[in-house]
Amino acid sequence: MKKVVTVAIGRKSFVIDEDAYQKLSLYLSKFRERTKMGHSSSDVMEDLEQRIAELFTEEMKSHIEVINLSMVNRVIAQLGMPDGSSAEDDFSAEEEYQVRQPVRRFYRDPDDKRIGGVCSGLAHYFNIDVVLLRVLFVVTLIMGGMGFWTYIIIWIIVPLAKSATQKCEMRGLPVTAENLRRFSTYSK
16 A cells, blocks of 8 residues: 545645655755745746646546656656756755665565465565575474474464565565556465
8 A cells, every 4th residue: 555645736636646745845845946036936836836737637637546756757857947957966866765765574475385485485585596495494404403493483473475565575676556466466
């Protein structure tokens, strides 16, 4: 589930993703700083918001109900800044990283499990081959028995990735509509 916000842009109401809203509000504040026109900057900002509303309305004609980050990026790239520079120059790599960095969590994998999904969940979490982990657990089981108990403890403690969001987090993918659709077909 992704958080959305209802905003009024150019006297029109839009539903927008939270991360897209943050980027758009950052763009508008940086645009306002660069206008340096005093009292008439409010007129410029009103015109800018109306143009953004027109562009979003055009995008919404393709039956998209929520404005996402890619739509905001396209609008920002199209409009630019008042001094003619690119708007992308103003967004630092750190801000982009905060907006797009997916969360990686440890879950047991129900789609590629042999016994409990522990090895495949660990393989996704550490981004290594699942066969390597399975062989490692078998070897530790044969050598001293710790592999069995470690597997059982992890199996009891770590939750199974049941929802599409949990499966995205397990793989370190951003929770987007495409990824949710991709993993919801595998849900059991």
